[in-house]
Structures are given as structure tokens and as C-alpha cells.
Amino acid sequence: MRTVVVAGGGPSGSIAAKNLAPSNINVYLVEKDVKRIKPCGGGIPSRAFEEFNLPVSATYREVKTISVISPKGLRVDMPLEGGPLLMVEREIFDRNLRDIAEKAGARLIEAEITSVEKRGRSLDITIIEDGKEKNLKADFLIAADGVNSRVVSALSLAHLPCLYTMME
Known part of the structure; x- marks a missing residue:
């Protein structure tokens, strides 16, 4: 073996x-x-949960849009294509x-x-x-x-x- x-x-x-x-x-x-406890944003694409058969029990939030805000206060919202990010507690x-x-x-x-x-x-x-x-x-x-x-x-x-x- x-x-x-x-x-x-x-x-x-x-x-x-x-x-x-x-x-x-x-x-x-x-x-x-x-x-x-790993310092990590904890965002995993939702399709990874399906592809790798990952447990969703540790997820606590679904993110569908990411916002970027410049130092001058300008904001750009970007919808996530391909499904949301699922946030996990690592x-x-x-x-x-x-x-x-x-x-x-x-x-x-x-x-x-x-x-x-x-x-x-x-x-x-x-x-x-x-x-x-x-x-x-x-x-x-x-x-x-x-x-x-x-x-x-x-x-x-x-x-x-x-x-x-x-x-x-």
C-alpha cells in the first residue's frame, strides 16, 4: 500500500x-x-462548494457585489459574475x-x-x-x-x- x-x-x-x-x-x-485561527477574508466562490462538495455549515454570509471606494470617496460597485462568494469562518x-x-x-x-x-x-x-x-x-x-x-x-x-x- x-x-x-x-x-x-x-x-x-x-x-x-x-x-x-x-x-x-x-x-x-x-x-x-x-x-x-487563520487571518483570512474567508470568501469562497459558491461554485467551489458544489464542485468540491464542501460543507456549507461554516458559511455565514453571501456576497453578491463588491464595492471599491477610493480615498476621495468615489465608489464602484461590481456585481460578482458566476455566483456569489460565500463567507466562511475559517x-x-x-x-x-x-x-x-x-x-x-x-x-x-x-x-x-x-x-x-x-x-x-x-x-x-x-x-x-x-x-x-x-x-x-x-x-x-x-x-x-x-x-x-x-x-x-x-x-x-x-x-x-x-x-x-x-x-x-
Whole structure:
């Protein structure tokens, strides 16, 4: 059985873990702080909820128009095409997505990834969980740990001429 470690328990990481877990893949979802409240506007296009089957329980407002007001008080209202933005409380939304990933079979680990080493065709991933150093072995590693990715730093991938990223 293949093993995948997903670094980061936000929306991208949780959805990746949820989608992989039912496929006879051993999935570890590693999030350094499950109680963290991310400073985020929390606007997600409504069509993403349908496309990714996201839980709407954390939504609290629907935005259909965005207003831009200049320093001189000039205002421009822009209706959102393609459907409204649904505003979510990230703390609840992220927790719900991690719960869904766990129900699909992923194992949630609250830990920090401190190093990643290639060993032939596999990876040795060192984590700190409950103050203790532990090791995970994986065939694949998904870096969904944000713009300041520890995984990218640990693998020295920052020097690559092309690195694909996705925003939440």
C-alpha cells in the first residue's frame, strides 16, 4: 500500500487527503496547529462548494457585489459574475474539512514537519508531535502548508526555475 503525507490541514490539504484516502492509500494529514485561527477574508466562490462538495455549515454570509471606494470617496460597485462568494469562518470550515478527511480514512496528526529527506524512491519525514520527534515514511508528499511552505524549504525546492502553486 502506498503512503502519502499531506503537509497542511487547511482546505487544500484536507480535500487532497479526503480524495486520496478511499483509494487504498495510507494517508497522513499533518497539521501543525489544529486550533489556529487563520487571518483570512474567508470568501469562497459558491461554485467551489458544489464542485468540491464542501460543507456549507461554516458559511455565514453571501456576497453578491463588491464595492471599491477610493480615498476621495468615489465608489464602484461590481456585481460578482458566476455566483456569489460565500463567507466562511475559517476555524470552523477548516475543522469540518479535516473531519471529513478523517471520516474518509485519512489519519490526522497534529505535528510540525521539521525535515524531509529523500531515500531512493521514498521520503523520510521527521515530525515533532507532542514534543517528541517521530518519523514517517512516505512514497509521496503533498505540500499544502501555505505560501511559506516548510516542505518546500526542507526539500530545497525554492531554487527550481518553475514551481506550481495554488491559492486557496
